[in-house]
Amino acid sequence: MNVTIYHNPACGTSRNALAMLERADVDLTVVPYLTKPPTKERLRELSHLSGLTVREMIREKGTPFKELGLDQPSVDEEALLDAMVANPILINRPFVVTPTQAKLCRPSETVLDLLRDWPRQNFNKDDGTPFLEVVPIPGSDDDLHDALVNANLPVDDIEESSRTFFRFQLLDGLVVGYGGYEIHGRDALLRSVCRTEWSAKGIGPSLVQLLLSRAFDDGARRAFVLTEGAAPFFRKIGFNDVDRATAPEAIRSTRQALELCPASAALLSRAITL
Template structure:
């Protein structure tokens, strides 16, 4: 299989995606795009094949994004492309091209979406946390409801939920946890998150949240919300900020979780989603 990765060797996410490609026995064509950026027409083609808004490919952190005023919503796609051509560091990474598709692979596990198969043994990221595979499951999956009940999490609205739910496993197949989200326009409510006892202390919770936000981003979400009675400090460590409950967007406030299932003592947090 011919695979191309537009790679930044200084980026941990890019290195992790490259390691997963190699773990399935594929040696990709590695393009150090800071040294050899794609031509304008090729970049436009890649964006079109990813079916992403061009702005979703713009990298803010560690780039001249702010200095160039690229947050200005009046900028055209042509102007954004001009900036990327002049400053390739603005192009987010890694972009991976395979016969199965083109994808901005953030988090790195999403590269598995466009590979023919996944590694079949547990592997860890450079930071020591587990690589995970997510699999969409039905809201009525009995094992999901059983795990939530055992964790003391609500289940009464599961079958009527408009959300998407996932199981998370290590690459070797060990069940690590469950989670889901309900999409309300550009807002998404993360819910039903749990990590199994055997998966705790291995970075699984953070990686599950990153995967959930990535899946929601692909559906149009740009802000993630969560309600929790006891895990607010944890969510703050992964970039969430507390809010007063009355400041929630109407759709989030009107969701069954916020409107009555979660107690009044539950803390509301949010963070922006940016690949």
């Protein structure tokens, strides 16, 4: 399979995605897009293939995004594309393209979504945390149930509709965690996030980032979480406390909010971006 990666060697996420592609059985083309930027037409094609809006393709951090006035809602798609061609640092990374798909692979593990197969040997990313595989599972999964019970998390509603769950595992298949969410329009309520006894230290943020990326793919652009004991962890990875009274009605009406989590549980939220 022919695969192209628009690569920035200064970006750890891009380096990690490239490392996986080099391990996989693909015919790989590496495009250093900062020196060989894609054309406006190619960027438009990447938007179409990835399902991202042009604005969602732009990187804000560490770029002249605000200085160029691109943060103004009145800036249209054509102007955004022109800015990306003139300033390729604005192109988020890494975009990975196959003959039929394109994906902004953030986190880097999402590059696996584009591959038919990959080596089942474990390896660590630049930050020392392991590369993970995300496996969809039903709410009826016995191992999910047992993991949540062991973590003192609610299980009464996990088999109800509109719940989405995943198993997180190393590339050799060792399960290191679980997580899920409920989608309510553009909002997602994260739930059932836990590690297993085999989980390496520091793996929690990777689990949540992968969960957020899946929620993003399902249309959510803001995440909420109810928690009793893990509020410091979620604050550390970008979540902020929210007054329940100001939360969207759909979030306040979930079983998690109404029944399963005590009134003392903290509600936190953050934007979901790639």
